[in-house]
Amino acid sequence: MNTGELADLGQQLRVDSVRAAAAAGSGHPTSSMSAADLMAVLLAHHLRYDFDRPEHPGNDRLVLSKGHASPLLYAAYKAAGAIDDEELFTFRELGSRLEGHPTPQRLPWVETATGSLGQGLPVGVGIALSGKRLDHTGYRVWVLTGDSELAEGSVWEAAEHAAHEHLDNLTAIVDVNRLGQRGPTRHGHDLDAYARRFQAFGWHTVEVDGHDVDAVDRAFAEARSTAGQPTAIIARTLKGKGVHSVEDREGLHGKPLPEAEDAVAELGGERTLRVEVHEPPAVRALHSMSTAPVGLPTWATGEEIATRDAYGHALAALGSARGDVVALDGEVGDSTRAEYFAKEHPDRYFECYIAEQQMIAAAVGIATRGRVPYASTFAAFLTRAYDFIRMASVSGARINLVGSHAGVSIGQDGPSQMGLEDLAMMRAVHGSTVLHPCDANQTARLVAAMAGLDGIGYLRTLRGKTPVIYGPEEEFPVGGSKVLRASGRDRLTLVAAGATVPEALTAADTLAADGIDVRVIDLYSVKPVDRHTLHRAAEATDCLLTVEDHHPEGGLGDAVAEAFADGRPVPRLARLAVRTMPGSASPEEQLHAAGIDAEAIAAAAKLLVEEAIVP
Known part of the structure; x- marks a missing residue:
């Protein structure tokens, strides 16, 4: 396309953004209008993409980080022939693929x-990492971001990581339209302020008038030719560009244009330009990633092994069997034991340093390319990246997360290092799986099982050693549990997971010596929970006592309680959990102080049994 045609395409994208928002009665047309020329030039001259084959290994990858500007993206799809005008007018309707913020669940090109700002560039870094280190097909990653979201710290985690990894296949297109939701952005139209920041992180930068299509064209070409550095194209634009009544004006964010028909006329009316997007190069298909039987490590019963150690060894073994498995870590690989994978498979190991948001985002980006990522850090530090986990679920991403150093059982390091909220956090994620093994063989089996899960998988591991209580041939289906003690005389059921399982077994032995038989369930699958086994235990004993190294809110106790939320009679339920703020102490002292060690479990069980027989 020549200059005039590019400008005309930009106007078409503006018009269709206005029309889509007007039809929906909601949306963000002004945010779309500012970036229309940027999108027009990218679509017509620089993007290489086969819309009929979104899985094509040579396709460039386009990430709309400013997801509220979805009308612009959908207008671009229409210009490329991927959707038609009729579908464009379903924007934001029930059942439409064209949601208010785009998702890959509905559209194959997303x-x-x-929509949660500050996420597109970090995920783009993950896709670019896959392109550079795993795929080797030469595709580029284009991320269209807004100036408002550059206030997010996650953007600068991404900026530093991209430069550190020399991701010259990554281009950030910053739409500097000066206005955020409630008024001016921090730096307004000061392009140099943004350029200095990107340059400080090691990026090549190009400052440009975002409405000069020839200048934008040259900037994109410069980005494509820059080697060894990612490029940030920092474009000065006007929100609502082209319509005098809304152009560069405050108070119009997220609102359809008040006089949409007049605005369309002012923009030159409707157009039907069709863009022939450049085909991707003829590259080899993604190589078939090898799979073989997994030779998981095993341990003899009676040994004492930390579940974090078992995780590291099992992940390394899984990586040997499956070429699609990758590992990421937040600079604690010597503690999480992800370093075991790094030593055996360095080409598939990604060190993300202490940047947990970027780590999760990179896992999501790598997962879009067909890999199975395992990302690990301390359970406590995953809280910092929770929005990225939440949005990964919205994306339908298949990623596995591993939180080590969970609970007070870590000992002397104190509460800042203790994951005591992680089970609640991960259970709340839509479609998640939450696993909490208690011994090494169980851990290894569950690590392997996670590779076949859909959605977000979470495995909780422990710092300290725990006894191996299961043989190497034992099976641990997701959604299952293990009944470790049971008799026809059981007077209550102890339900435990992780560090509290050996404590519950010791308590059961103590109680048995006192003539009190109790059932013990290892509820290693916290979500989905084994309702059937819990129901049978309730029918047999009528009293369940949960014991967890976690705060009482949202963890094991709540998972058990919810198993009886189907209208059936509810048994007596009691729970032991960490109810105080821990300090520094030995693991044994921590468990005792929290009231979740064997002594506390036995005492609570005796009290419950006595209460149960009081007339």
């Missing part, structure tokens, strides 16, 4: 869900 790489990741956005």
